[in-house]
Amino acid sequence: MPESLTPGGVPLNITINGVRRSLSVDPWVTLLDLLREQLELTGTKKGCDQGQCGACTVLVDGKRVNACLILAVSKDGAEITTIEGLARGGELHPLQPAFIERDAFQCGYCTPGQICSAAGLLSEGHARNRAEIREQMSGNICRCGAYTNIADAIEDVRREGSVVREAAE
Amino acid sequence: MNRFEYIRADSVAHAIQALAAPDAQALAGGTNLVDLMKYDVAKPARIVDINRLPLRGIEETPNGGLKIGALISNSDLAWDPRIVRRYPLLASAILAGASPQLRNAATTGGNLLQRTRCYYFYDPSTPCNKRQPGSGCSAIDGVNRIHAILGASDQCIAVHPSDMCVGLAALDAIVHLEGPDGSRNLRFGDFHRLPEDRPQHDNNMRPGELITAVELPVSDFTENYTYLKVRDRLSYAFALVSVAAALRIDAGAIVEARLALGGVAHKPWRSRSVEEWLRGKVPDESTFAECAESILRGARGRGQNNFKIDLARRTIIRALRQAAAGMPQDQADKVVR
Numbered sequence: 001m002p003e004s005l006t007p008g009g010v011p012l013n014i015t016i017n018g019v020r021r022s023l024s025v026d027p028w029v030t031l032l033d034l035l036r037e038q039l040e041l042t043g044t045k046k047g048c049d050q051g052q053c054g055a056c057t058v059l060v061d062g063k064r065v066n067a068c069l070i071l072a073v074s075k076d077g078a079e080i081t082t083i084e085g086l087a088r089g090g091e092l093h094p095l096q097p098a099f100i101e102r103d104a105f106q107c108g109y110c111t112p113g114q115i116c117s118a119a120g121l122l123s124e125g126h127a128r129n130r131a132e133i134r135e136q137m138s139g140n141i142c143r144c145g146a147y148t149n150i151a152d153a154i155e156d157v158r159r160e161g162s163v164v165r166e167a168a169e
Numbered sequence: 170m171n172r173f174e175y176i177r178a179d180s181v182a183h184a185i186q187a188l189a190a191p192d193a194q195a196l197a198g199g200t201n202l203v204d205l206m207k208y209d210v211a212k213p214a215r216i217v218d219i220n221r222l223p224l225r226g227i228e229e230t231p232n233g234g235l236k237i238g239a240l241i242s243n244s245d246l247a248w249d250p251r252i253v254r255r256y257p258l259l260a261s262a263i264l265a266g267a268s269p270q271l272r273n274a275a276t277t278g279g280n281l282l283q284r285t286r287c288y289y290f291y292d293p294s295t296p297c298n299k300r301q302p303g304s305g306c307s308a309i310d311g312v313n314r315i316h317a318i319l320g321a322s323d324q325c326i327a328v329h330p331s332d333m334c335v336g337l338a339a340l341d342a343i344v345h346l347e348g349p350d351g352s353r354n355l356r357f358g359d360f361h362r363l364p365e366d367r368p369q370h371d372n373n374m375r376p377g378e379l380i381t382a383v384e385l386p387v388s389d390f391t392e393n394y395t396y397l398k399v400r401d402r403l404s405y406a407f408a409l410v411s412v413a414a415a416l417r418i419d420a421g422a423i424v425e426a427r428l429a430l431g432g433v434a435h436k437p438w439r440s441r442s443v444e445e446w447l448r449g450k451v452p453d454e455s456t457f458a459e460c461a462e463s464i465l466r467g468a469r470g471r472g473q474n475n476f477k478i479d480l481a482r483r484t485i486i487r488a489l490r491q492a493a494a495g496m497p498q499d500q501a502d503k504v505v506r
Binding site: 010027028030049050051054057063064065066069070071073074076117120121124126129131132134135136137138139140 | 220242502503
Protein backbone atom coordinates (compact mmCIF):
# COMPACT_ATOMS: atom_id res chain seq x y z
CA MET A 1 0.00 0.00 0.00
CA PRO A 2 1.48 3.39 -0.94
CA GLU A 3 2.55 5.65 1.88
CA SER A 4 -0.06 8.26 1.08
CA LEU A 5 -3.02 5.92 1.44
CA THR A 6 -2.07 4.66 4.86
CA PRO A 7 -4.42 5.88 7.59
CA GLY A 8 -3.42 9.25 9.00
CA GLY A 9 -1.89 10.64 5.82
CA VAL A 10 1.57 11.82 4.81
CA PRO A 11 4.20 13.07 7.29
CA LEU A 12 4.58 16.83 7.15
CA ASN A 13 7.15 18.83 9.09
CA ILE A 14 6.29 22.48 8.93
CA THR A 15 6.93 25.64 10.94
CA ILE A 16 3.87 27.83 11.40
CA ASN A 17 4.26 31.27 13.00
CA GLY A 18 7.54 30.15 14.55
CA VAL A 19 6.19 26.89 15.97
CA ARG A 20 7.61 23.66 14.55
CA ARG A 21 4.99 21.00 13.98
CA SER A 22 5.23 17.37 12.95
CA LEU A 23 1.90 16.53 11.39
CA SER A 24 0.30 13.78 9.41
CA VAL A 25 -1.86 15.18 6.67
CA ASP A 26 -4.00 13.72 3.88
CA PRO A 27 -2.38 14.72 0.57
CA TRP A 28 -5.57 16.32 -0.80
CA VAL A 29 -5.78 18.85 2.05
CA THR A 30 -4.86 22.38 1.00
CA LEU A 31 -2.63 24.56 3.14
CA LEU A 32 -5.66 26.78 3.72
CA ASP A 33 -7.82 23.94 5.04
CA LEU A 34 -4.95 22.66 7.17
CA LEU A 35 -4.58 26.07 8.82
CA ARG A 36 -8.26 26.69 9.34
CA GLU A 37 -9.75 23.27 9.96
CA GLN A 38 -6.96 21.38 11.69
CA LEU A 39 -4.81 24.02 13.38
CA GLU A 40 -7.57 26.48 14.30
CA LEU A 41 -5.73 29.36 12.65
CA THR A 42 -8.89 30.92 11.25
CA GLY A 43 -7.38 34.35 10.64
CA THR A 44 -6.58 33.20 7.11
CA LYS A 45 -9.87 33.43 5.23
CA LYS A 46 -11.46 31.24 2.60
CA GLY A 47 -12.99 33.44 -0.07
CA CYS A 48 -13.23 32.00 -3.59
CA ASP A 49 -11.05 28.92 -2.87
CA GLN A 50 -9.83 29.25 -6.49
CA GLY A 51 -6.89 31.62 -6.29
CA GLN A 52 -8.81 34.61 -7.54
CA CYS A 53 -9.60 36.71 -4.45
CA GLY A 54 -6.46 36.63 -2.30
CA ALA A 55 -8.31 36.27 1.03
CA CYS A 56 -6.20 33.19 1.81
CA THR A 57 -2.84 34.92 1.28
CA VAL A 58 -0.10 33.72 3.63
CA LEU A 59 3.68 33.92 3.53
CA VAL A 60 5.55 30.71 2.68
CA ASP A 61 9.29 31.08 3.30
CA GLY A 62 8.65 34.83 3.26
CA LYS A 63 6.80 34.88 -0.07
CA ARG A 64 3.10 35.63 -0.40
CA VAL A 65 1.02 32.86 -1.97
CA ASN A 66 -2.59 31.70 -2.19
CA ALA A 67 -2.97 29.00 0.49
CA CYS A 68 -6.07 27.62 -1.26
CA LEU A 69 -4.07 26.42 -4.27
CA ILE A 70 -1.30 24.66 -2.36
CA LEU A 71 -1.42 21.06 -1.22
CA ALA A 72 -0.13 21.25 2.35
CA VAL A 73 2.05 18.15 1.94
CA SER A 74 4.00 19.90 -0.81
CA LYS A 75 5.32 22.41 1.76
CA ASP A 76 7.29 19.94 3.88
CA GLY A 77 10.11 21.84 5.60
CA ALA A 78 8.62 25.28 4.88
CA GLU A 79 8.06 28.22 7.22
CA ILE A 80 4.56 29.63 7.11
CA THR A 81 3.51 33.02 8.46
CA THR A 82 -0.19 33.80 8.78
CA ILE A 83 -1.89 36.96 9.99
CA GLU A 84 -1.71 35.51 13.52
CA GLY A 85 2.09 35.43 13.28
CA LEU A 86 2.84 38.88 11.85
CA ALA A 87 3.00 40.65 15.22
CA ARG A 88 6.29 40.09 17.06
CA GLY A 89 6.50 39.96 20.87
CA GLY A 90 3.18 41.73 21.32
CA GLU A 91 4.13 44.46 18.87
CA LEU A 92 2.00 44.77 15.76
CA HIS A 93 3.53 44.60 12.31
CA PRO A 94 3.67 48.23 11.04
CA LEU A 95 1.00 47.43 8.45
CA GLN A 96 -1.53 46.57 11.15
CA PRO A 97 -1.72 50.01 12.83
CA ALA A 98 -1.45 51.61 9.37
CA PHE A 99 -4.57 49.74 8.24
CA ILE A 100 -6.37 50.93 11.40
CA GLU A 101 -5.11 54.49 11.01
CA ARG A 102 -6.18 54.67 7.35
CA ASP A 103 -9.47 52.81 7.88
CA ALA A 104 -8.33 50.37 5.21
CA PHE A 105 -11.28 48.00 5.53
CA GLN A 106 -14.99 47.86 5.99
CA CYS A 107 -16.26 44.31 6.59
CA GLY A 108 -12.72 43.08 7.25
CA TYR A 109 -12.99 39.69 5.54
CA CYS A 110 -10.25 40.39 3.00
CA THR A 111 -8.04 42.21 5.54
CA PRO A 112 -5.80 39.32 6.75
CA GLY A 113 -5.03 38.50 3.11
CA GLN A 114 -4.50 42.16 2.24
CA ILE A 115 -2.07 42.63 5.13
CA CYS A 116 -0.11 39.44 4.43
CA SER A 117 0.03 40.37 0.76
CA ALA A 118 1.21 43.89 1.60
CA ALA A 119 3.89 42.43 3.91
CA GLY A 120 5.06 40.32 0.98
CA LEU A 121 5.00 43.35 -1.32
CA LEU A 122 7.16 45.39 1.07
CA SER A 123 9.78 42.68 1.48
CA GLU A 124 9.90 42.09 -2.28
CA GLY A 125 10.80 45.77 -2.64
CA HIS A 126 9.62 46.20 -6.24
CA ALA A 127 6.90 48.80 -5.63
CA ARG A 128 8.35 52.29 -6.04
CA ASN A 129 5.17 54.35 -6.34
CA ARG A 130 1.41 54.21 -5.91
CA ALA A 131 0.72 52.78 -9.38
CA GLU A 132 3.11 49.94 -8.65
CA ILE A 133 1.55 49.35 -5.23
CA ARG A 134 -1.90 49.14 -6.84
CA GLU A 135 -0.65 46.77 -9.53
CA GLN A 136 1.23 44.59 -7.07
CA MET A 137 -1.82 44.36 -4.80
CA SER A 138 -4.04 43.25 -7.70
CA GLY A 139 -4.19 39.70 -6.35
CA ASN A 140 -6.33 40.87 -3.41
CA ILE A 141 -9.94 41.76 -3.98
CA CYS A 142 -11.90 43.96 -1.53
CA ARG A 143 -15.62 43.84 -2.27
CA CYS A 144 -16.26 46.75 0.10
CA GLY A 145 -13.97 48.78 -2.15
CA ALA A 146 -11.46 50.02 0.42
CA TYR A 147 -8.70 50.06 -2.20
CA THR A 148 -7.84 53.73 -1.85
CA ASN A 149 -7.30 53.44 1.89
CA ILE A 150 -5.46 50.14 1.54
CA ALA A 151 -3.02 51.77 -0.90
CA ASP A 152 -2.70 54.73 1.52
CA ALA A 153 -1.82 52.41 4.41
CA ILE A 154 0.80 50.55 2.37
CA GLU A 155 2.27 53.81 1.08
CA ASP A 156 2.57 55.06 4.67
CA VAL A 157 4.52 52.00 5.77
CA ARG A 158 6.66 51.92 2.65
CA ARG A 159 7.58 55.57 3.22
CA GLU A 160 8.35 55.00 6.92
CA GLY A 161 10.45 51.99 5.96
CA SER A 162 12.49 54.05 3.52
CA VAL A 163 12.94 56.80 6.14
CA VAL A 164 14.18 54.22 8.64
CA ARG A 165 16.56 52.79 6.02
CA GLU A 166 17.92 56.22 5.13
CA ALA A 167 18.44 57.06 8.82
CA ALA A 168 20.39 53.82 9.26
CA GLU A 169 22.69 54.53 6.33
CA MET B 170 -11.16 16.78 -5.14
CA ASN B 171 -10.58 13.12 -5.97
CA ARG B 172 -8.41 10.89 -3.78
CA PHE B 173 -4.98 10.07 -5.13
CA GLU B 174 -1.67 8.50 -4.32
CA TYR B 175 1.04 11.00 -3.36
CA ILE B 176 4.74 10.52 -4.02
CA ARG B 177 7.53 12.95 -3.16
CA ALA B 178 10.16 12.53 -5.84
CA ASP B 179 13.74 13.09 -4.67
CA SER B 180 15.46 13.00 -8.06
CA VAL B 181 14.59 13.49 -11.72
CA ALA B 182 15.05 9.75 -12.27
CA HIS B 183 12.68 8.99 -9.40
CA ALA B 184 10.11 11.42 -10.80
CA ILE B 185 10.31 9.89 -14.29
CA GLN B 186 9.86 6.44 -12.82
CA ALA B 187 6.87 7.56 -10.72
CA LEU B 188 5.29 9.39 -13.67
CA ALA B 189 5.23 6.19 -15.73
CA ALA B 190 2.03 5.07 -13.96
CA PRO B 191 -1.30 5.68 -15.71
CA ASP B 192 -2.98 8.98 -14.81
CA ALA B 193 0.08 10.23 -12.94
CA GLN B 194 0.56 14.01 -12.80
CA ALA B 195 3.58 16.03 -11.77
CA LEU B 196 2.91 18.70 -9.12
CA ALA B 197 5.08 21.83 -8.98
CA GLY B 198 3.50 25.13 -7.90
CA GLY B 199 0.03 23.63 -8.23
CA THR B 200 -1.64 26.94 -9.10
CA ASN B 201 -3.46 25.43 -12.07
CA LEU B 202 -3.46 21.70 -11.26
CA VAL B 203 -4.98 22.09 -7.78
CA ASP B 204 -7.58 24.44 -9.24
CA LEU B 205 -8.47 21.91 -11.96
CA MET B 206 -8.68 19.14 -9.36
CA LYS B 207 -11.16 21.18 -7.32
CA TYR B 208 -13.38 21.44 -10.42
CA ASP B 209 -13.00 17.68 -11.11
CA VAL B 210 -11.48 18.59 -14.48
CA ALA B 211 -8.21 16.92 -13.48
CA LYS B 212 -8.54 13.64 -11.59
CA PRO B 213 -5.04 12.21 -11.30
CA ALA B 214 -4.64 8.76 -9.77
CA ARG B 215 -1.13 9.68 -8.62
CA ILE B 216 0.49 13.01 -7.80
CA VAL B 217 4.25 13.13 -8.16
CA ASP B 218 5.50 16.10 -6.13
CA ILE B 219 8.60 17.37 -7.96
CA ASN B 220 9.31 20.34 -5.68
CA ARG B 221 12.44 18.73 -4.22
CA LEU B 222 14.13 18.28 -7.58
CA PRO B 223 17.26 20.42 -8.15
CA LEU B 224 15.72 22.47 -10.97
CA ARG B 225 15.76 25.95 -9.43
CA GLY B 226 18.86 27.44 -11.00
CA ILE B 227 19.51 29.87 -13.85
CA GLU B 228 22.71 28.95 -15.67
CA GLU B 229 24.74 30.56 -18.42
CA THR B 230 24.89 28.40 -21.54
CA PRO B 231 28.12 28.00 -23.55
CA ASN B 232 26.65 30.01 -26.45
CA GLY B 233 25.74 33.05 -24.37
CA GLY B 234 22.15 32.24 -23.46
CA LEU B 235 20.50 31.22 -20.21
CA LYS B 236 19.11 27.90 -19.07
CA ILE B 237 16.19 28.33 -16.67
CA GLY B 238 15.38 25.49 -14.29
CA ALA B 239 11.80 24.25 -14.60
CA LEU B 240 11.01 24.96 -10.94
CA ILE B 241 12.04 28.64 -10.89
CA SER B 242 9.01 30.66 -9.88
CA ASN B 243 7.56 33.15 -12.34
CA SER B 244 8.44 35.96 -9.88
CA ASP B 245 12.05 34.90 -9.41
CA LEU B 246 12.42 34.67 -13.17
CA ALA B 247 10.81 38.04 -13.93
CA TRP B 248 12.95 39.90 -11.37
CA ASP B 249 16.23 38.08 -11.99
CA PRO B 250 18.77 40.77 -12.98
CA ARG B 251 20.03 38.70 -15.93
CA ILE B 252 16.51 38.37 -17.31
CA VAL B 253 15.70 42.04 -16.70
CA ARG B 254 18.87 43.14 -18.47
CA ARG B 255 19.13 40.63 -21.32
CA TYR B 256 15.52 39.50 -21.88
CA PRO B 257 13.33 42.42 -20.75
CA LEU B 258 10.56 41.27 -23.11
CA LEU B 259 10.25 38.05 -21.10
CA ALA B 260 10.27 39.89 -17.76
CA SER B 261 7.53 42.20 -19.00
CA ALA B 262 5.37 39.36 -20.33
CA ILE B 263 5.61 37.49 -17.02
CA LEU B 264 4.65 40.57 -15.00
CA ALA B 265 1.63 41.11 -17.26
CA GLY B 266 0.19 37.78 -16.12
CA ALA B 267 -1.67 36.54 -13.03
CA SER B 268 -1.06 38.12 -9.60
CA PRO B 269 2.02 38.41 -7.38
CA GLN B 270 0.78 35.51 -5.21
CA LEU B 271 0.31 33.25 -8.22
CA ARG B 272 3.63 34.28 -9.77
CA ASN B 273 5.38 33.45 -6.49
CA ALA B 274 4.02 29.89 -6.60
CA ALA B 275 3.78 29.16 -10.32
CA THR B 276 6.85 27.67 -11.98
CA THR B 277 8.47 27.97 -15.39
CA GLY B 278 7.59 24.42 -16.43
CA GLY B 279 4.10 24.71 -15.00
CA ASN B 280 3.41 27.90 -16.91
CA LEU B 281 3.98 26.04 -20.18
CA LEU B 282 1.60 23.29 -19.07
CA GLN B 283 -1.30 25.37 -17.78
CA ARG B 284 -4.61 24.52 -19.40
CA THR B 285 -7.04 26.77 -21.25
CA ARG B 286 -9.51 28.86 -19.27
CA CYS B 287 -12.34 28.07 -21.72
CA TYR B 288 -15.51 28.17 -19.60
CA TYR B 289 -16.70 24.83 -20.94
CA PHE B 290 -13.40 23.06 -20.36
CA TYR B 291 -13.76 24.06 -16.70
CA ASP B 292 -17.38 22.85 -16.44
CA PRO B 293 -17.61 19.03 -16.41
CA SER B 294 -21.40 19.20 -16.92
CA THR B 295 -20.91 20.44 -20.51
CA PRO B 296 -19.50 18.72 -23.62
CA CYS B 297 -15.84 19.57 -24.32
CA ASN B 298 -13.55 17.76 -26.75
CA LYS B 299 -10.48 18.85 -24.83
CA ARG B 300 -11.73 17.51 -21.50
CA GLN B 301 -13.65 14.55 -22.91
CA PRO B 302 -12.62 13.69 -26.48
CA GLY B 303 -15.54 13.12 -28.81
CA SER B 304 -18.14 14.82 -26.61
CA GLY B 305 -18.33 17.96 -28.77
CA CYS B 306 -17.37 21.61 -28.45
CA SER B 307 -19.79 23.79 -26.50
CA ALA B 308 -17.92 26.98 -27.29
CA ILE B 309 -18.25 26.98 -31.08
CA ASP B 310 -21.95 27.87 -30.88
CA GLY B 311 -21.84 29.04 -27.28
CA VAL B 312 -20.30 31.78 -25.19
CA ASN B 313 -17.08 32.34 -27.10
CA ARG B 314 -16.04 35.91 -26.47
CA ILE B 315 -12.55 34.90 -25.30
CA HIS B 316 -11.94 32.18 -27.89
CA ALA B 317 -9.55 31.64 -30.78
CA ILE B 318 -9.56 33.58 -34.03
CA LEU B 319 -6.53 31.83 -35.55
CA GLY B 320 -5.65 28.17 -36.04
CA ALA B 321 -8.82 26.76 -34.45
CA SER B 322 -10.56 23.60 -35.64
CA ASP B 323 -14.16 22.43 -35.70
CA GLN B 324 -13.24 20.35 -32.65
CA CYS B 325 -11.90 23.12 -30.40
CA ILE B 326 -11.59 26.90 -30.35
CA ALA B 327 -9.80 27.21 -26.98
CA VAL B 328 -6.84 29.55 -26.50
CA HIS B 329 -3.63 29.06 -24.56
CA PRO B 330 -3.82 31.45 -21.60
CA SER B 331 -0.15 32.18 -20.86
CA ASP B 332 1.58 35.53 -21.17
CA MET B 333 5.03 34.17 -20.35
CA CYS B 334 4.79 31.68 -23.22
CA VAL B 335 4.11 34.49 -25.71
CA GLY B 336 7.41 36.06 -24.67
CA LEU B 337 9.21 32.71 -24.82
CA ALA B 338 7.78 32.07 -28.29
CA ALA B 339 9.05 35.43 -29.54
CA LEU B 340 12.49 34.71 -28.07
CA ASP B 341 12.77 31.26 -29.74
CA ALA B 342 13.16 29.46 -26.42
CA ILE B 343 14.00 25.76 -26.29
CA VAL B 344 12.19 23.33 -23.99
CA HIS B 345 14.32 20.63 -22.32
CA LEU B 346 12.50 17.38 -21.62
CA GLU B 347 13.43 14.25 -19.72
CA GLY B 348 11.49 11.05 -20.14
CA PRO B 349 11.56 7.26 -19.99
CA ASP B 350 13.48 7.20 -23.29
CA GLY B 351 16.02 9.83 -22.26
CA SER B 352 16.27 13.54 -22.82
CA ARG B 353 15.35 15.65 -25.83
CA ASN B 354 14.77 19.30 -26.72
CA LEU B 355 11.85 20.93 -28.49
CA ARG B 356 11.88 24.35 -30.12
CA PHE B 357 9.27 26.52 -28.45
CA GLY B 358 7.23 26.73 -31.64
CA ASP B 359 7.06 22.94 -31.73
CA PHE B 360 6.12 22.54 -28.08
CA HIS B 361 2.48 23.63 -28.06
CA ARG B 362 0.20 22.45 -30.86
CA LEU B 363 -2.95 23.49 -32.67
CA PRO B 364 -6.12 21.59 -31.72
CA GLU B 365 -6.86 19.89 -35.09
CA ASP B 366 -8.75 16.68 -34.30
CA ARG B 367 -6.92 15.98 -31.02
CA PRO B 368 -7.66 18.98 -28.81
CA GLN B 369 -7.08 16.88 -25.68
CA HIS B 370 -3.36 17.33 -26.40
CA ASP B 371 -2.16 20.85 -25.64
CA ASN B 372 1.44 20.08 -26.57
CA ASN B 373 3.81 17.55 -28.08
CA MET B 374 5.18 16.06 -24.86
CA ARG B 375 5.23 12.27 -24.78
CA PRO B 376 3.63 10.32 -21.95
CA GLY B 377 5.80 10.32 -18.83
CA GLU B 378 8.00 13.21 -19.89
CA LEU B 379 8.98 16.04 -17.56
CA ILE B 380 10.08 19.58 -18.43
CA THR B 381 13.46 20.10 -16.77
CA ALA B 382 14.46 23.50 -18.19
CA VAL B 383 13.68 26.24 -20.67
CA GLU B 384 16.64 27.63 -22.56
CA LEU B 385 16.87 31.17 -23.89
CA PRO B 386 19.22 31.53 -26.87
CA VAL B 387 21.41 34.61 -26.97
CA SER B 388 19.41 37.52 -28.33
CA ASP B 389 19.66 41.24 -28.76
CA PHE B 390 16.15 42.59 -28.24
CA THR B 391 16.81 44.93 -25.35
CA GLU B 392 15.92 48.28 -26.94
CA ASN B 393 13.04 47.88 -29.37
CA TYR B 394 10.54 45.59 -27.72
CA THR B 395 7.20 45.57 -25.95
CA TYR B 396 4.64 43.25 -24.42
CA LEU B 397 1.23 44.78 -24.94
CA LYS B 398 -1.70 42.99 -23.32
CA VAL B 399 -5.33 43.96 -23.82
CA ARG B 400 -7.86 42.57 -21.36
CA ASP B 401 -11.23 43.28 -19.78
CA ARG B 402 -9.75 44.57 -16.49
CA LEU B 403 -6.61 46.62 -16.01
CA SER B 404 -5.00 43.88 -14.01
CA TYR B 405 -5.18 40.20 -13.12
CA ALA B 406 -7.15 39.03 -16.14
CA PHE B 407 -6.30 36.80 -19.08
CA ALA B 408 -5.48 38.43 -22.39
CA LEU B 409 -8.14 39.02 -25.00
CA VAL B 410 -5.20 39.78 -27.25
CA SER B 411 -1.56 40.24 -26.38
CA VAL B 412 1.42 40.97 -28.59
CA ALA B 413 5.09 40.41 -27.92
CA ALA B 414 7.03 42.50 -30.40
CA ALA B 415 10.79 42.73 -30.74
CA LEU B 416 12.73 44.55 -33.44
CA ARG B 417 16.30 45.24 -34.33
CA ILE B 418 16.53 48.48 -36.27
CA ASP B 419 19.59 49.75 -38.08
CA ALA B 420 19.90 52.86 -40.24
CA GLY B 421 16.14 53.40 -40.27
CA ALA B 422 15.25 49.88 -41.41
CA ILE B 423 14.13 46.72 -39.63
CA VAL B 424 16.96 44.20 -39.53
CA GLU B 425 15.15 41.52 -37.57
CA ALA B 426 11.58 41.19 -36.27
CA ARG B 427 9.85 38.88 -33.84
CA LEU B 428 6.10 38.94 -33.27
CA ALA B 429 4.07 36.56 -31.12
CA LEU B 430 0.39 36.84 -30.27
CA GLY B 431 -1.38 35.58 -27.15
CA GLY B 432 -5.08 35.08 -26.51
CA VAL B 433 -5.85 34.35 -30.16
CA ALA B 434 -4.97 30.68 -30.69
CA HIS B 435 -4.38 27.28 -29.11
CA LYS B 436 -0.70 28.21 -28.88
CA PRO B 437 1.34 31.42 -28.96
CA TRP B 438 0.92 32.56 -32.55
CA ARG B 439 3.91 33.41 -34.69
CA SER B 440 4.11 34.10 -38.39
CA ARG B 441 7.66 33.62 -39.60
CA SER B 442 6.79 34.64 -43.15
CA VAL B 443 5.55 38.02 -41.89
CA GLU B 444 8.67 38.42 -39.73
CA GLU B 445 10.73 37.66 -42.81
CA TRP B 446 8.71 40.19 -44.84
CA LEU B 447 9.43 42.88 -42.23
CA ARG B 448 13.18 42.54 -42.81
CA GLY B 449 14.49 45.64 -44.57
CA LYS B 450 11.23 47.56 -44.23
CA VAL B 451 11.00 51.05 -42.76
CA PRO B 452 9.32 50.82 -39.36
CA ASP B 453 6.37 53.10 -40.11
CA GLU B 454 2.58 52.99 -39.91
CA SER B 455 2.01 51.56 -43.37
CA THR B 456 4.50 48.75 -42.71
CA PHE B 457 2.80 47.97 -39.40
CA ALA B 458 -0.68 48.01 -40.94
CA GLU B 459 0.33 45.72 -43.78
CA CYS B 460 2.02 43.40 -41.29
CA ALA B 461 -1.16 43.17 -39.17
CA GLU B 462 -3.30 42.51 -42.26
CA SER B 463 -1.02 39.66 -43.29
CA ILE B 464 -1.02 38.00 -39.88
CA LEU B 465 -4.80 38.17 -39.63
CA ARG B 466 -5.61 37.20 -43.22
CA GLY B 467 -6.91 33.78 -42.15
CA ALA B 468 -8.56 34.94 -38.94
CA ARG B 469 -12.07 33.76 -38.26
CA GLY B 470 -14.50 34.75 -35.51
CA ARG B 471 -17.26 32.56 -34.11
CA GLY B 472 -19.73 35.27 -33.21
CA GLN B 473 -19.00 36.84 -29.87
CA ASN B 474 -15.27 36.93 -30.51
CA ASN B 475 -15.49 38.62 -33.93
CA PHE B 476 -14.30 41.84 -32.31
CA LYS B 477 -10.98 40.21 -31.49
CA ILE B 478 -9.91 40.30 -35.15
CA ASP B 479 -9.98 44.09 -35.27
CA LEU B 480 -8.66 44.27 -31.71
CA ALA B 481 -5.72 42.06 -32.72
CA ARG B 482 -5.05 44.21 -35.79
CA ARG B 483 -4.92 47.36 -33.69
CA THR B 484 -2.88 45.71 -30.94
CA ILE B 485 -0.26 44.48 -33.42
CA ILE B 486 0.08 47.97 -34.90
CA ARG B 487 0.30 49.62 -31.49
CA ALA B 488 2.83 47.10 -30.23
CA LEU B 489 5.04 47.58 -33.29
CA ARG B 490 4.82 51.33 -32.80
CA GLN B 491 5.88 50.95 -29.13
CA ALA B 492 8.72 48.61 -30.07
CA ALA B 493 9.99 50.84 -32.88
CA ALA B 494 9.94 53.86 -30.57
CA GLY B 495 11.77 51.96 -27.83
CA MET B 496 8.83 52.64 -25.50
CA PRO B 497 7.84 49.27 -24.00
CA GLN B 498 4.42 49.02 -22.38
CA ASP B 499 4.52 49.88 -18.67
CA GLN B 500 2.93 46.95 -16.81
CA ALA B 501 2.11 49.08 -13.74
CA ASP B 502 0.44 52.28 -14.92
CA LYS B 503 -1.26 50.49 -17.86
CA VAL B 504 -1.59 53.62 -19.95
CA VAL B 505 -1.24 52.49 -23.56
CA ARG B 506 0.88 55.04 -25.36
